[in-house]
Amino acid sequence: MSAFLGYLLNGLAVGCAIALIASGLVAIHRVTGVVNFAQGTFAVVAGLCASSLLGLGLPHGLSEVAAVLVAALAGLLTGLAAIGRPGTTPLSSLIVTLGVGVLAYAVEIVLWGDQPRSAPGLAGSVTVAGARIQTQHLLVIAVTAVTFVLLALFFGRTYLGKALTACASNPYAARVVGLDVRRLGLLAFALGGLLGGLAGVLVTPLRPISFDTDVTLIVNGFAAAVFGGLTRPVVALAGALLLGVAETMAAGYGYGSHQLEVALGLMLVVMIVQAGRRSTIHQEAV
Amino acid sequence: MIDVTGLVVAYGSATALDHVTLSIRPGEMVALLGPNGAGKSTLANTLAGLLTPASGTVTVRGRLALIPEGRQLFPDLSVADNLALGGWRSGQRDPAPVYTLLPRLAELAPRRAGVLSGGEQQMVAFGRALMSRPEVLVVDELSLGLAPNVTSGLARHLVELNQERGLTVLLIEQNARLAFELCERAYVLESGRLVAEGDCADLAGDPRVAGAYLGGAIT
Numbered sequence: 441m442s443a444f445l446g447y448l449l450n451g452l453a454v455g456c457a458i459a460l461i462a463s464g465l466v467a468i469h470r471v472t473g474v475v476n477f478a479q480g481t482f483a484v485v486a487g488l489c490a491s492s493l494l495g496l497g498l499p500h501g502l503s504e505v506a507a508v509l510v511a512a513l514a515g516l517l518t519g520l521a522a523i524g525r526p527g528t529t530p531l532s533s534l535i536v537t538l539g540v541g542v543l544a545y546a547v548e549i550v551l552w553g554d555q556p557r558s559a560p561g562l563a564g565s566v567t568v569a570g571a572r573i574q575t576q577h578l579l580v581i582a583v584t585a586v587t588f589v590l591l592a593l594f595f596g597r598t599y600l601g602k603a604l605t606a607c608a609s610n611p612y613a614a615r616v617v618g619l620d621v622r623r624l625g626l627l628a629f630a631l632g633g634l635l636g637g638l639a640g641v642l643v644t645p646l647r648p649i650s651f652d653t654d655v656t657l658i659v660n661g662f663a664a665a666v667f668g669g670l671t672r673p674v675v676a677l678a679g680a681l682l683l684g685v686a687e688t689m690a691a692g693y694g695y696g697s698h699q700l701e702v703a704l705g706l707m708l709v710v711m712i713v714q715a716g717r718r719s720t721i722h723q724e725a726v
Numbered sequence: 727m728i729d730v731t732g733l734v735v736a737y738g739s740a741t742a743l744d745h746v747t748l749s750i751r752p753g754e755m756v757a758l759l760g761p762n763g764a765g766k767s768t769l770a771n772t773l774a775g776l777l778t779p780a781s782g783t784v785t786v787r788g789r790l791a792l793i794p795e796g797r798q799l800f801p802d803l804s805v806a807d808n809l810a811l812g813g814w815r816s817g818q819r820d821p822a823p824v825y826t827l828l829p830r831l832a833e834l835a836p837r838r839a840g841v842l843s844g845g846e847q848q849m850v851a852f853g854r855a856l857m858s859r860p861e862v863l864v865v866d867e868l869s870l871g872l873a874p875n876v877t878s879g880l881a882r883h884l885v886e887l888n889q890e891r892g893l894t895v896l897l898i899e900q901n902a903r904l905a906f907e908l909c910e911r912a913y914v915l916e917s918g919r920l921v922a923e924g925d926c927a928d929l930a931g932d933p934r935v936a937g938a939y940l941g942g943a944i945t
Contacts, residue, residue, distance in 0.1 A: 599810065599819065602803060602807050602810070602811060603811060603814065605800070605802065605803060606800045606803060606807075606811050609800040609801060609802045609803065610798055610799070610800050610801070612776075612794070612798060613794065613798040613799060613800060614800075614811075615776055616774065616776065616792050616794050616798060617811050617812050617814050617815070617854065617858070618814045618815035618858070619811070619814055
Protein backbone atom coordinates (compact mmCIF):
# COMPACT_ATOMS: atom_id res chain seq x y z
CA MET A 441 0.00 0.00 0.00
CA SER A 442 2.83 2.39 0.90
CA ALA A 443 4.51 1.56 -2.43
CA PHE A 444 1.28 2.42 -4.25
CA LEU A 445 0.97 5.71 -2.36
CA GLY A 446 4.61 6.48 -3.10
CA TYR A 447 4.09 5.89 -6.82
CA LEU A 448 0.93 8.00 -6.69
CA LEU A 449 2.62 11.00 -5.04
CA ASN A 450 5.69 10.76 -7.25
CA GLY A 451 3.39 10.36 -10.23
CA LEU A 452 1.55 13.53 -9.28
CA ALA A 453 4.88 15.37 -9.18
CA VAL A 454 5.83 14.03 -12.61
CA GLY A 455 2.34 14.98 -13.80
CA CYS A 456 2.82 18.52 -12.50
CA ALA A 457 6.01 18.93 -14.54
CA ILE A 458 4.15 17.63 -17.60
CA ALA A 459 1.32 20.07 -16.80
CA LEU A 460 3.74 22.99 -16.93
CA ILE A 461 4.89 21.91 -20.39
CA ALA A 462 1.25 21.41 -21.43
CA SER A 463 0.19 24.81 -20.06
CA GLY A 464 2.87 26.46 -22.20
CA LEU A 465 1.54 24.63 -25.26
CA VAL A 466 -2.00 25.69 -24.37
CA ALA A 467 -1.03 29.33 -23.72
CA ILE A 468 0.62 29.58 -27.14
CA HIS A 469 -2.09 27.65 -28.99
CA ARG A 470 -4.93 29.61 -27.37
CA VAL A 471 -3.52 32.93 -28.51
CA THR A 472 -1.90 32.10 -31.84
CA GLY A 473 -3.47 28.83 -32.98
CA VAL A 474 0.05 27.41 -33.32
CA VAL A 475 1.05 24.01 -31.90
CA ASN A 476 4.55 24.73 -30.66
CA PHE A 477 6.68 21.64 -31.05
CA ALA A 478 9.68 23.50 -29.62
CA GLN A 479 7.98 23.56 -26.20
CA GLY A 480 10.18 20.74 -24.83
CA THR A 481 13.25 22.69 -25.96
CA PHE A 482 12.46 25.50 -23.53
CA ALA A 483 12.55 23.03 -20.62
CA VAL A 484 15.85 21.56 -21.86
CA VAL A 485 17.42 25.01 -22.29
CA ALA A 486 16.33 26.06 -18.79
CA GLY A 487 17.48 22.78 -17.22
CA LEU A 488 20.89 22.97 -18.87
CA CYS A 489 21.23 26.67 -18.03
CA ALA A 490 20.37 26.05 -14.37
CA SER A 491 22.88 23.21 -14.27
CA SER A 492 25.63 25.47 -15.67
CA LEU A 493 24.79 28.45 -13.45
CA LEU A 494 24.73 26.32 -10.32
CA GLY A 495 28.02 24.77 -11.48
CA LEU A 496 29.48 28.28 -11.71
CA GLY A 497 28.61 28.80 -8.07
CA LEU A 498 25.53 31.00 -8.43
CA PRO A 499 23.07 30.46 -5.58
CA HIS A 500 19.86 28.49 -5.85
CA GLY A 501 16.91 30.69 -6.67
CA LEU A 502 18.94 33.13 -8.72
CA SER A 503 20.21 30.34 -11.01
CA GLU A 504 16.74 28.92 -11.54
CA VAL A 505 15.13 32.34 -12.13
CA ALA A 506 17.85 33.26 -14.63
CA ALA A 507 17.40 29.90 -16.39
CA VAL A 508 13.64 30.40 -16.62
CA LEU A 509 14.16 33.89 -18.05
CA VAL A 510 16.54 32.45 -20.67
CA ALA A 511 13.78 29.97 -21.58
CA ALA A 512 11.29 32.86 -21.86
CA LEU A 513 13.73 34.58 -24.23
CA ALA A 514 14.03 31.33 -26.19
CA GLY A 515 10.22 31.33 -26.34
CA LEU A 516 10.18 34.89 -27.66
CA LEU A 517 12.79 34.07 -30.32
CA THR A 518 10.84 30.97 -31.34
CA GLY A 519 7.75 33.17 -31.60
CA LEU A 520 9.59 35.65 -33.81
CA ALA A 521 10.61 32.81 -36.11
CA ALA A 522 7.16 31.19 -36.08
CA ILE A 523 4.74 34.13 -36.29
CA GLY A 524 7.01 37.13 -36.84
CA ARG A 525 6.18 37.34 -40.51
CA PRO A 526 2.61 38.64 -40.97
CA GLY A 527 0.33 36.21 -42.75
CA THR A 528 2.13 33.05 -41.62
CA THR A 529 -0.45 30.29 -41.24
CA PRO A 530 -0.53 28.23 -38.00
CA LEU A 531 0.46 25.14 -39.99
CA SER A 532 3.55 26.87 -41.41
CA SER A 533 4.36 28.14 -37.91
CA LEU A 534 4.13 24.58 -36.58
CA ILE A 535 6.74 23.47 -39.12
CA VAL A 536 8.92 26.43 -38.10
CA THR A 537 8.73 25.37 -34.44
CA LEU A 538 9.83 21.85 -35.45
CA GLY A 539 12.77 23.44 -37.25
CA VAL A 540 13.60 25.57 -34.22
CA GLY A 541 13.62 22.40 -32.09
CA VAL A 542 16.12 20.72 -34.42
CA LEU A 543 18.26 23.87 -34.60
CA ALA A 544 18.24 23.99 -30.81
CA TYR A 545 19.86 20.51 -30.73
CA ALA A 546 22.90 21.92 -32.51
CA VAL A 547 23.11 24.96 -30.23
CA GLU A 548 22.70 22.85 -27.09
CA ILE A 549 25.36 20.33 -28.15
CA VAL A 550 27.81 23.17 -28.91
CA LEU A 551 27.14 24.83 -25.54
CA TRP A 552 26.62 21.86 -23.23
CA GLY A 553 27.78 18.76 -25.10
CA ASP A 554 25.69 15.66 -25.68
CA GLN A 555 25.93 14.09 -22.24
CA PRO A 556 23.07 14.31 -19.75
CA ARG A 557 23.43 16.91 -17.03
CA SER A 558 21.81 17.21 -13.67
CA ALA A 559 21.47 19.89 -11.05
CA PRO A 560 21.07 19.71 -7.32
CA GLY A 561 17.56 20.34 -6.09
CA LEU A 562 15.95 20.28 -2.67
CA ALA A 563 17.63 17.52 -0.71
CA GLY A 564 15.86 15.10 1.61
CA SER A 565 12.53 13.39 1.68
CA VAL A 566 9.41 13.26 3.78
CA THR A 567 7.24 10.32 4.73
CA VAL A 568 3.53 10.57 4.01
CA ALA A 569 1.38 7.69 5.36
CA GLY A 570 4.33 5.36 5.17
CA ALA A 571 5.33 6.42 1.66
CA ARG A 572 8.58 8.27 1.10
CA ILE A 573 8.49 11.23 -1.25
CA GLN A 574 11.42 13.43 -2.24
CA THR A 575 11.23 17.04 -1.11
CA GLN A 576 11.95 18.10 -4.72
CA HIS A 577 8.76 16.30 -5.77
CA LEU A 578 6.80 18.32 -3.22
CA LEU A 579 8.44 21.49 -4.56
CA VAL A 580 7.32 20.57 -8.10
CA ILE A 581 3.74 20.07 -6.90
CA ALA A 582 3.72 23.33 -4.91
CA VAL A 583 5.23 25.43 -7.71
CA THR A 584 2.81 23.96 -10.25
CA ALA A 585 -0.17 24.68 -7.99
CA VAL A 586 0.91 28.29 -7.51
CA THR A 587 1.65 28.68 -11.24
CA PHE A 588 -1.80 27.44 -12.26
CA VAL A 589 -3.49 29.78 -9.77
CA LEU A 590 -1.45 32.69 -11.12
CA LEU A 591 -2.27 31.69 -14.70
CA ALA A 592 -5.98 31.55 -13.89
CA LEU A 593 -5.79 34.99 -12.28
CA PHE A 594 -3.77 36.38 -15.18
CA PHE A 595 -6.13 35.14 -17.90
CA GLY A 596 -9.33 35.63 -15.90
CA ARG A 597 -8.75 38.90 -14.07
CA THR A 598 -6.20 41.06 -15.84
CA TYR A 599 -6.79 43.30 -18.83
CA LEU A 600 -3.76 41.90 -20.63
CA GLY A 601 -4.85 38.33 -19.93
CA LYS A 602 -8.28 39.08 -21.33
CA ALA A 603 -6.69 40.66 -24.38
CA LEU A 604 -4.75 37.43 -24.93
CA THR A 605 -7.96 35.42 -24.55
CA ALA A 606 -9.66 37.79 -27.00
CA CYS A 607 -6.94 37.10 -29.61
CA ALA A 608 -7.66 33.40 -29.27
CA SER A 609 -11.42 33.85 -29.21
CA ASN A 610 -11.71 35.99 -32.34
CA PRO A 611 -8.46 37.20 -33.97
CA TYR A 612 -10.32 39.36 -36.50
CA ALA A 613 -12.35 41.12 -33.78
CA ALA A 614 -9.14 41.54 -31.77
CA ARG A 615 -7.67 43.47 -34.69
CA VAL A 616 -10.89 45.48 -35.05
CA VAL A 617 -10.58 46.80 -31.47
CA GLY A 618 -6.92 47.59 -32.03
CA LEU A 619 -5.16 44.66 -30.38
CA ASP A 620 -1.78 43.90 -31.94
CA VAL A 621 -2.42 40.19 -32.41
CA ARG A 622 1.14 39.50 -33.54
CA ARG A 623 2.72 41.22 -30.56
CA LEU A 624 0.36 39.49 -28.14
CA GLY A 625 1.20 36.20 -29.88
CA LEU A 626 4.88 36.87 -29.18
CA LEU A 627 3.99 37.51 -25.56
CA ALA A 628 2.23 34.15 -25.50
CA PHE A 629 5.37 32.50 -26.89
CA ALA A 630 7.46 34.16 -24.16
CA LEU A 631 4.95 32.94 -21.57
CA GLY A 632 5.15 29.46 -23.08
CA GLY A 633 8.94 29.65 -22.82
CA LEU A 634 8.68 30.71 -19.20
CA LEU A 635 6.34 27.82 -18.34
CA GLY A 636 8.51 25.32 -20.20
CA GLY A 637 11.56 26.73 -18.43
CA LEU A 638 9.86 26.33 -15.08
CA ALA A 639 9.26 22.66 -15.87
CA GLY A 640 12.91 22.30 -16.91
CA VAL A 641 14.46 23.70 -13.73
CA LEU A 642 12.09 21.64 -11.58
CA VAL A 643 12.71 18.38 -13.43
CA THR A 644 16.50 18.59 -13.87
CA PRO A 645 17.26 17.65 -10.25
CA LEU A 646 14.98 14.60 -10.62
CA ARG A 647 16.02 13.34 -14.04
CA PRO A 648 19.28 14.18 -15.83
CA ILE A 649 18.50 16.26 -18.88
CA SER A 650 20.20 16.29 -22.28
CA PHE A 651 19.65 17.98 -25.63
CA ASP A 652 17.17 15.30 -26.80
CA THR A 653 15.09 15.08 -23.61
CA ASP A 654 12.67 17.47 -25.32
CA VAL A 655 11.14 14.54 -27.24
CA THR A 656 9.88 12.87 -24.05
CA LEU A 657 8.79 16.22 -22.65
CA ILE A 658 6.87 17.33 -25.74
CA VAL A 659 5.18 13.94 -26.22
CA ASN A 660 4.00 13.98 -22.62
CA GLY A 661 3.11 17.68 -22.66
CA PHE A 662 1.28 17.36 -25.97
CA ALA A 663 -0.65 14.33 -24.73
CA ALA A 664 -1.83 16.34 -21.72
CA ALA A 665 -2.57 19.45 -23.78
CA VAL A 666 -4.60 17.41 -26.28
CA PHE A 667 -6.59 16.09 -23.34
CA GLY A 668 -7.71 19.70 -22.78
CA GLY A 669 -8.34 20.25 -26.49
CA LEU A 670 -5.22 22.48 -26.54
CA THR A 671 -7.35 25.28 -25.09
CA ARG A 672 -8.22 24.41 -21.50
CA PRO A 673 -5.28 24.58 -19.08
CA VAL A 674 -7.14 23.05 -16.13
CA VAL A 675 -8.24 20.01 -18.17
CA ALA A 676 -4.67 19.75 -19.45
CA LEU A 677 -3.54 19.72 -15.81
CA ALA A 678 -5.92 16.83 -15.08
CA GLY A 679 -4.60 15.01 -18.16
CA ALA A 680 -1.02 15.63 -17.10
CA LEU A 681 -1.63 14.30 -13.59
CA LEU A 682 -3.29 11.19 -15.03
CA LEU A 683 -0.37 10.71 -17.38
CA GLY A 684 2.24 11.26 -14.66
CA VAL A 685 0.59 8.76 -12.34
CA ALA A 686 0.11 6.20 -15.15
CA GLU A 687 3.74 6.47 -16.19
CA THR A 688 5.09 6.26 -12.65
CA MET A 689 2.87 3.27 -11.90
CA ALA A 690 4.08 1.58 -15.09
CA ALA A 691 7.69 2.23 -14.10
CA GLY A 692 7.09 1.23 -10.48
CA TYR A 693 5.49 -2.07 -11.36
CA GLY A 694 8.25 -3.09 -13.73
CA TYR A 695 7.45 -1.48 -17.08
CA GLY A 696 9.93 1.39 -16.81
CA SER A 697 11.08 1.10 -20.41
CA HIS A 698 7.52 1.64 -21.65
CA GLN A 699 6.85 5.07 -20.11
CA LEU A 700 6.85 6.89 -23.46
CA GLU A 701 4.55 4.25 -24.94
CA VAL A 702 2.10 4.92 -22.10
CA ALA A 703 2.08 8.62 -23.02
CA LEU A 704 1.71 7.92 -26.72
CA GLY A 705 -1.02 5.36 -26.15
CA LEU A 706 -2.98 7.73 -23.92
CA MET A 707 -2.60 10.56 -26.43
CA LEU A 708 -3.85 8.31 -29.20
CA VAL A 709 -6.91 7.25 -27.22
CA VAL A 710 -7.76 10.85 -26.28
CA MET A 711 -7.38 12.06 -29.88
CA ILE A 712 -9.59 9.25 -31.20
CA VAL A 713 -12.26 9.92 -28.54
CA GLN A 714 -12.14 13.69 -29.18
CA ALA A 715 -12.30 13.21 -32.95
CA GLY A 716 -15.38 11.04 -32.41
CA ARG A 717 -16.98 13.67 -30.18
CA ARG A 718 -16.29 16.42 -32.70
CA SER A 719 -17.91 14.51 -35.55
CA THR A 720 -20.94 13.83 -33.33
CA ILE A 721 -21.24 17.54 -32.53
CA HIS A 722 -20.89 18.35 -36.23
CA GLN A 723 -23.63 15.90 -37.15
CA GLU A 724 -25.91 17.38 -34.51
CA ALA A 725 -25.21 20.87 -35.83
CA VAL A 726 -26.04 19.76 -39.37
CA MET B 727 -13.32 63.35 -42.23
CA ILE B 728 -12.83 60.45 -44.63
CA ASP B 729 -11.20 60.89 -48.02
CA VAL B 730 -10.70 57.91 -50.27
CA THR B 731 -9.06 58.47 -53.65
CA GLY B 732 -8.55 55.87 -56.38
CA LEU B 733 -8.61 53.02 -53.88
CA VAL B 734 -7.70 49.59 -55.21
CA VAL B 735 -7.75 46.57 -52.89
CA ALA B 736 -7.02 43.08 -54.15
CA TYR B 737 -7.09 39.58 -52.69
CA GLY B 738 -4.39 37.91 -54.73
CA SER B 739 -5.44 38.27 -58.35
CA ALA B 740 -9.05 39.20 -57.50
CA THR B 741 -9.76 42.92 -57.34
CA ALA B 742 -12.22 43.69 -54.53
CA LEU B 743 -12.22 47.47 -54.86
CA ASP B 744 -11.48 49.10 -58.19
CA HIS B 745 -10.53 52.79 -58.08
CA VAL B 746 -13.07 53.84 -55.47
CA THR B 747 -13.21 57.52 -54.61
CA LEU B 748 -15.46 58.92 -51.92
CA SER B 749 -15.52 61.66 -49.33
CA ILE B 750 -17.40 62.12 -46.06
CA ARG B 751 -17.47 65.44 -44.25
CA PRO B 752 -17.32 65.82 -40.45
CA GLY B 753 -20.70 65.20 -38.80
CA GLU B 754 -22.20 63.60 -41.91
CA MET B 755 -24.11 60.35 -41.90
CA VAL B 756 -23.56 58.66 -45.23
CA ALA B 757 -24.79 55.33 -46.54
CA LEU B 758 -22.92 52.81 -48.67
CA LEU B 759 -25.22 50.41 -50.49
CA GLY B 760 -24.44 47.35 -52.49
CA PRO B 761 -25.22 43.67 -52.94
CA ASN B 762 -23.27 40.79 -51.42
CA GLY B 763 -19.72 40.64 -52.73
CA ALA B 764 -19.73 44.27 -53.88
CA GLY B 765 -16.70 45.09 -51.72
CA LYS B 766 -18.50 46.96 -48.92
CA SER B 767 -16.83 45.07 -46.07
CA THR B 768 -13.49 45.30 -47.86
CA LEU B 769 -13.90 49.06 -47.86
CA ALA B 770 -14.86 49.02 -44.16
CA ASN B 771 -11.82 46.91 -43.27
CA THR B 772 -9.54 49.13 -45.34
CA LEU B 773 -10.86 52.25 -43.62
CA ALA B 774 -10.21 50.54 -40.26
CA GLY B 775 -6.63 49.85 -41.31
CA LEU B 776 -7.09 46.08 -41.39
CA LEU B 777 -6.36 45.76 -45.12
CA THR B 778 -3.59 47.37 -47.10
CA PRO B 779 -4.54 49.07 -50.38
CA ALA B 780 -2.81 47.97 -53.56
CA SER B 781 -3.00 51.59 -54.68
CA GLY B 782 -4.83 54.81 -53.92
CA THR B 783 -5.04 56.78 -50.70
CA VAL B 784 -7.20 56.56 -47.60
CA THR B 785 -7.25 59.49 -45.20
CA VAL B 786 -9.23 59.34 -41.96
CA ARG B 787 -9.08 62.39 -39.71
CA GLY B 788 -9.93 61.40 -36.17
CA ARG B 789 -10.35 58.09 -34.37
CA LEU B 790 -12.33 55.53 -36.35
CA ALA B 791 -14.24 52.62 -34.88
CA LEU B 792 -15.74 49.76 -36.86
CA ILE B 793 -18.81 47.71 -36.03
CA PRO B 794 -17.97 44.73 -38.21
CA GLU B 795 -20.40 42.62 -40.18
CA GLY B 796 -21.75 39.75 -38.08
CA ARG B 797 -20.98 41.55 -34.78
CA GLN B 798 -17.69 39.69 -34.27
CA LEU B 799 -17.70 39.68 -30.48
CA PHE B 800 -15.43 37.72 -28.18
CA PRO B 801 -17.93 34.93 -27.40
CA ASP B 802 -16.03 33.45 -24.45
CA LEU B 803 -15.73 36.77 -22.63
CA SER B 804 -18.42 38.62 -20.69
CA VAL B 805 -20.21 41.64 -22.09
CA ALA B 806 -18.28 43.85 -19.63
CA ASP B 807 -14.97 42.40 -20.86
CA ASN B 808 -16.00 42.85 -24.49
CA LEU B 809 -16.73 46.50 -23.77
CA ALA B 810 -13.52 47.00 -21.79
CA LEU B 811 -11.46 45.60 -24.68
CA GLY B 812 -13.23 48.04 -26.99
CA GLY B 813 -11.37 50.73 -25.07
CA TRP B 814 -7.96 49.23 -25.84
CA ARG B 815 -7.03 52.15 -28.15
CA SER B 816 -8.54 54.95 -26.09
CA GLY B 817 -7.42 53.62 -22.71
CA GLN B 818 -10.99 53.84 -21.46
CA ARG B 819 -11.69 50.64 -19.54
CA ASP B 820 -14.72 51.73 -17.53
CA PRO B 821 -17.89 51.05 -19.57
CA ALA B 822 -20.02 53.40 -17.41
CA PRO B 823 -20.43 56.08 -20.14
CA VAL B 824 -21.64 53.40 -22.57
CA TYR B 825 -24.05 52.05 -19.96
CA THR B 826 -25.52 55.56 -19.70
CA LEU B 827 -26.25 55.55 -23.42
CA LEU B 828 -27.26 51.87 -23.63
CA PRO B 829 -28.61 50.93 -20.18
CA ARG B 830 -29.51 47.40 -21.32
CA LEU B 831 -25.78 46.63 -21.56
CA ALA B 832 -25.39 47.21 -17.81
CA GLU B 833 -27.94 44.44 -17.21
CA LEU B 834 -26.11 42.13 -19.63
CA ALA B 835 -22.64 42.99 -18.28
CA PRO B 836 -21.83 39.69 -16.50
CA ARG B 837 -23.23 37.42 -19.23
CA ARG B 838 -21.08 35.66 -21.81
CA ALA B 839 -21.35 37.47 -25.14
CA GLY B 840 -21.66 34.21 -27.06
CA VAL B 841 -25.02 33.32 -25.48
CA LEU B 842 -26.81 36.59 -26.25
CA SER B 843 -29.47 37.10 -28.90
CA GLY B 844 -28.53 38.71 -32.23
CA GLY B 845 -29.98 42.06 -31.20
CA GLU B 846 -28.18 42.03 -27.86
CA GLN B 847 -24.92 41.08 -29.58
CA GLN B 848 -25.31 43.95 -32.01
CA MET B 849 -25.85 46.27 -29.06
CA VAL B 850 -22.63 44.96 -27.47
CA ALA B 851 -20.79 45.49 -30.75
CA PHE B 852 -22.21 49.03 -30.84
CA GLY B 853 -21.14 49.68 -27.24
CA ARG B 854 -17.72 48.16 -27.82
CA ALA B 855 -17.13 50.49 -30.76
CA LEU B 856 -18.18 53.50 -28.66
CA MET B 857 -15.66 52.53 -25.97
CA SER B 858 -12.87 53.73 -28.26
CA ARG B 859 -14.42 57.24 -28.15
CA PRO B 860 -14.65 57.40 -31.93
CA GLU B 861 -15.05 60.49 -34.06
CA VAL B 862 -15.94 58.35 -37.07
CA LEU B 863 -18.08 55.22 -36.86
CA VAL B 864 -18.28 52.68 -39.66
CA VAL B 865 -21.26 50.37 -39.23
CA ASP B 866 -21.14 47.29 -41.43
CA GLU B 867 -24.67 45.86 -41.83
CA LEU B 868 -26.48 47.21 -38.78
CA SER B 869 -29.70 45.42 -39.69
CA LEU B 870 -28.27 42.05 -40.75
CA GLY B 871 -30.33 39.23 -39.22
CA LEU B 872 -32.16 41.52 -36.79
CA ALA B 873 -35.86 42.05 -36.21
CA PRO B 874 -37.11 45.45 -37.49
CA ASN B 875 -37.87 46.75 -33.98
CA VAL B 876 -34.35 45.89 -32.80
CA THR B 877 -32.84 47.58 -35.86
CA SER B 878 -34.91 50.71 -35.37
CA GLY B 879 -33.85 50.92 -31.71
CA LEU B 880 -30.17 50.78 -32.65
CA ALA B 881 -30.73 53.18 -35.55
CA ARG B 882 -32.29 55.66 -33.13
CA HIS B 883 -29.12 55.60 -31.01
CA LEU B 884 -27.01 56.06 -34.13
CA VAL B 885 -29.00 59.12 -35.22
CA GLU B 886 -28.79 60.53 -31.69
CA LEU B 887 -25.00 60.16 -31.66
CA ASN B 888 -24.77 61.73 -35.09
CA GLN B 889 -27.06 64.66 -34.41
CA GLU B 890 -26.27 65.42 -30.77
CA ARG B 891 -22.60 64.53 -30.55
CA GLY B 892 -21.52 65.18 -34.13
CA LEU B 893 -20.33 61.62 -34.72
CA THR B 894 -19.49 61.03 -38.38
CA VAL B 895 -21.13 57.82 -39.59
CA LEU B 896 -20.65 55.60 -42.61
CA LEU B 897 -23.57 53.19 -42.66
CA ILE B 898 -22.94 50.16 -44.85
CA GLU B 899 -26.23 48.51 -45.62
CA GLN B 900 -28.08 46.16 -47.93
CA ASN B 901 -31.32 47.48 -46.49
CA ALA B 902 -31.68 50.56 -48.69
CA ARG B 903 -34.93 51.69 -47.09
CA LEU B 904 -33.23 51.93 -43.71
CA ALA B 905 -30.18 53.64 -45.19
CA PHE B 906 -32.26 56.22 -47.09
CA GLU B 907 -34.33 56.86 -43.98
CA LEU B 908 -31.29 57.58 -41.83
CA CYS B 909 -28.84 59.24 -44.21
CA GLU B 910 -28.88 62.25 -46.49
CA ARG B 911 -26.29 61.03 -48.91
CA ALA B 912 -25.34 57.60 -50.24
CA TYR B 913 -22.88 55.76 -52.46
CA VAL B 914 -23.75 52.61 -54.37
CA LEU B 915 -21.01 50.00 -54.81
CA GLU B 916 -21.28 47.10 -57.24
CA SER B 917 -18.53 44.61 -58.13
CA GLY B 918 -15.93 46.80 -56.46
CA ARG B 919 -16.87 49.97 -58.31
CA LEU B 920 -18.95 52.98 -57.30
CA VAL B 921 -21.86 53.05 -59.72
CA ALA B 922 -23.96 55.84 -58.20
CA GLU B 923 -23.76 58.55 -55.58
CA GLY B 924 -25.81 61.48 -54.44
CA ASP B 925 -28.62 62.59 -52.15
CA CYS B 926 -30.71 59.73 -50.86
CA ALA B 927 -33.90 61.35 -52.14
CA ASP B 928 -32.44 61.53 -55.67
CA LEU B 929 -31.11 57.97 -55.52
CA ALA B 930 -34.44 56.66 -54.30
CA GLY B 931 -36.01 58.22 -57.34
CA ASP B 932 -33.40 56.74 -59.70
CA PRO B 933 -35.21 53.82 -61.40
CA ARG B 934 -32.02 51.72 -61.53
CA VAL B 935 -31.27 52.13 -57.80
CA ALA B 936 -34.92 51.80 -56.81
CA GLY B 937 -35.27 48.67 -58.93
CA ALA B 938 -32.17 47.03 -57.54
CA TYR B 939 -32.44 47.98 -53.87
CA LEU B 940 -36.00 49.00 -53.12
CA GLY B 941 -37.93 46.41 -55.11
CA GLY B 942 -39.30 49.07 -57.42
CA ALA B 943 -39.83 52.82 -57.32
CA ILE B 944 -40.10 54.28 -53.84
CA THR B 945 -43.37 55.93 -52.98
